[in-house]
Amino acid sequence: MSEYRSIPSEKLPRIIYIMGSGRSGTTILEVLLSNSPGVAGVGEVTHIFRDGYINGDVxxxxSDVSECELWSTVRRQCDWSDADISSGEKLFRRFSWHSKFPGVAMGLAPANAKKEFADLNGKLFSAVAKHSGAHTIIDSSKYAARAIALMRSFPDDVMIICLTRSPSGLMQAFSKPNKNEQKPKSTLATFIYYIYVMACFRVVSWRYGRRVLKIRYEDVVSDPCTALDRIERWSGVDLSATRETISSDGFLEPGHIVTGNRLRYQKKIRFRRSGEDRAALRMPTRIVVMIMNAYRFILQL
Ligand SMILES: [Zn+2]
Structure with a gap:
């Protein structure tokens, strides 16, 4: 029995949690997975209280979240007052963000906060499943801290995909200005960020073994059907509908993602395969990328 748990696991859908760094394709992977029957994506749901219910993001x-058929129904079903929304935002923040990882991994949160976290997520996921009819929910909140907290809350129901991206691709992605998304990072900031988050991901994959599937962004964008096949065999979730959509060059739909990459604003998404990240990086950055590549190799991520 988990110290977090307070809701019987049979009430919950299966939760596939996508853990990854910023700009590593977590949103597109969520869209791929959630375009098969019985699977619902909820985006970076750790931010749903802040971005959705407090800031009123689209x-x-x-639709605005207050009028969205999914999120307005979830709020009604969970009977959340404005005070509940505010405390939910604080609670989710406590178990997210990269800086929270050491404390969450060491189990330092008070017992009542762990129970509240499990209760709140249990209610949220159950409400989404009830409204959508989904047996599997994709949560692409990314943070390693939330991965551990969810796994401790619902050990029988959570599976984790660890999505990583090549250092050169990440370096290039973080150098671009990106309005309304994560801010650009310098070479040094990207290096420190990478060293830290990859160490967090390694701890999670070491701790939870076969319940964590390591996937590389480069493999998803170059050969999505093979990546989906691996996820299907690992999770047992039928993803054949998405593979057929991609093979026939059909359109994917973003569902009800509130926080995630800006591609969510496209009503219809056509998946474009692409090759290796070929970044034209300057010399000091190239050396940093070589060190990051060695680090990734050592961590086996
Ligand atoms: Zn919606």
Whole structure:
């Protein structure tokens, strides 16, 4: 029995949690997975209280969250007052963000906070499953801290995909200005960020073994069907519908993502395969990337 748990696991859908760094393709992987029957994506749901219910961001479906058919129904079903929304935002923040990882990994949060975290997520996931009819929910909140907290809350129901991206691709992605998304990072900031988050991901994959599947962004964008096949065999979730959509050059839909990459604003998404990240990086950055590549190799991520 988990110290976090307070809701019987049979009430919950299966939760596939996508753990990854910023700009590593977590949103596109979520869209791929959630375009098969019985699978629902909830985006970076750790931010749903802040971005959705407090700031009133627009959902990928085109409606404000207060009018979105999914998120307005979830709020009604969970009977959340404004005070509940505010405390939910604080609670989720406590178990997310990269800086929270050491404390969460060491189990330092008070017992009542762990129980509240499990209760709140249990209610949220159950409400999404009830409304959508999904047996599997994709949560692409990315943070390693939340991965551990969810795994401790619902050990029988959570599976984790660890999505990593090549250092050169990440360096290039973080150098670009990106309005309304994560801010650009310098070479040094990207290096420190990478060393830290990859160490967190290694701890999670070491701790949870076969319940963690390591996937590389480069493999997803170059050969999505093979990547989906691996995820299907590992998770047992039928993803054949998405593979057929990609093979026939059809359109994917973003569902009800509130926080995630800006591609969520496209009503119809056509998946474009692409090759290796070929970044034209300057010399000091190239040396840093070589060190990051060695680090990735040592960590086996
Ligand atoms: Zn929506």
């Amino acid at each position: 959902c990928a479906c085109g």
